[in-house]
Amino acid sequence: MIQQDKHFHMSDSYESNSSSQKTIGRTVIQCAIEMAKSEFINPQKINALDIACGPGNLTIEFLNALQDAFPDSMIELAGFDYSEQNIKRLIKNSERKIKGIVGSFYNLPKETKGEHIIISNEGLHWQSLFKMSKIFFLYLDAEEKERYELHALQNLETALKNIYESLQNGGIAVIQFGHEGNMQKHWDVIYSIFNEPPFNEYMSKINVPLYHLSIDQIHNALLKAGFANENININAFEQDLAEENATAITNLHKAVSQEGYSKVFPPKILEAFYKRMEEKLNDIDINAFRKNQWHRTLIKLKKQL
Numbered sequence: 001m002i003q004q005d006k007h008f009h010m011s012d013s014y015e016s017n018s019s020s021q022k023t024i025g026r027t028v029i030q031c032a033i034e035m036a037k038s039e040f041i042n043p044q045k046i047n048a049l050d051i052a053c054g055p056g057n058l059t060i061e062f063l064n065a066l067q068d069a070f071p072d073s074m075i076e077l078a079g080f081d082y083s084e085q086n087i088k089r090l091i092k093n094s095e096r097k098i099k100g101i102v103g104s105f106y107n108l109p110k111e112t113k114g115e116h117i118i119i120s121n122e123g124l125h126w127q128s129l130f131k132m133s134k135i136f137f138l139y140l141d142a143e144e145k146e147r148y149e150l151h152a153l154q155n156l157e158t159a160l161k162n163i164y165e166s167l168q169n170g171g172i173a174v175i176q177f178g179h180e181g182n183m184q185k186h187w188d189v190i191y192s193i194f195n196e197p198p199f200n201e202y203m204s205k206i207n208v209p210l211y212h213l214s215i216d217q218i219h220n221a222l223l224k225a226g227f228a229n230e231n232i233n234i235n236a237f238e239q240d241l242a243e244e245n246a247t248a249i250t251n252l253h254k255a256v257s258q259e260g261y262s263k264v265f266p267p268k269i270l271e272a273f274y275k276r277m278e279e280k281l282n283d284i285d286i287n288a289f290r291k292n293q294w295h296r297t298l299i300k301l302k303k304q305l
């Protein structure tokens with residue numbers, strides 16, 4: 001199996017089932033525009049990049065916002081993602097106004113260098129492959145978790161260093177991803193279902209490649225990547241799930257996990273898994289469940305040599 005096959009690609013339903021990502025993604029775009037307006041006065045050209053852009057719906061919103069804020073500038077925006085199918089979607093849906101680049105943020109290609117603005121929403125907590133004994137890092141024993149944490153920390157340092165190197169001097173970045181405690185109750189429900197038959201039979205074959213580091217670890221990784229302390233602004237806060245009921249929450253998880261789980265679950269079992277998730281969520285107090293599930297990390301950066 002090649003690495004691309006093992007990757008958790010966002011499924012076709014992601015764009016219409018990602019309200020929670022859209023909410024915070026629009027905040028990222030707004031912050032980037034505000035920062036850009038104060039940093040760049042009448043720029044002739046703006047090179048911008050959206051890292052881990054997914055299907056690109058937010059990248060298209062970013063292009064519109066840039067054009068509104070800088071009507072006289074030439075804007076060259078690219079979306080970057082590991083998933084070729086999502087990049088194809090971005091190119092098509094933007095009518096080729098946005099360039100698409102397929103690759104990993106752990107190894108940003110040359111064509112991403114010299115950016116004035118980089119944004120990234122809900123991407124940088126996705127890890128490169130790491131074989132673990134449980135489906136999700138939260139349920140590993142202390143020793144295995146520590147090893148995975150080290151892997152995640154090195155990954156974040158690499159990705160942030162790549163972002164630093166892709167920015168031109170004076171360039172800015174607004175990035176957002178989850179930190180410690182992100183979606184904990186949501187994962188507890190999923191893990192409890194994985195422990196039930198018939199799903200438990202497949203559990204050992206699935207690794208969800210996510211890790212949520214602490215704010216201190218994220219801050220240190222930014223320093224190691226090259227950003228000066230005075231050019232790092234981290235706003236960590238909690239947000240409720242935008243999805244309001246069991247069906248919407250299940251559909252969100254399905255949009256993110258279906259492609260990954262389908263490599264292991266037979267189709268009928270996969271269908272039964274999401275049905276069970278919805279059933280379980282219907283049995284709990286959904287408003288209490290939604291509360292503060294997202295641990296957002298909104299980071300504003302500037303590269304200054």
Ligand SMILES: C[S@@+](CC[C@H](N)C(=O)[O-])C[C@H]1O[C@@H](n2cnc3c(N)ncnc32)[C@H](O)[C@@H]1O
Binds near residue numbers: 022058086106123256
């Ligand atoms: C949850 S989606 C976020 C998409 C979009 N930014 C949004 O906010 O809706 C995460 C995206 O990160 C991408 N991704 C994960 N690991 C990656 C990597 N190493 N390099 C590039 N993209 C990656 C996935 O393919 C997926 O499209």
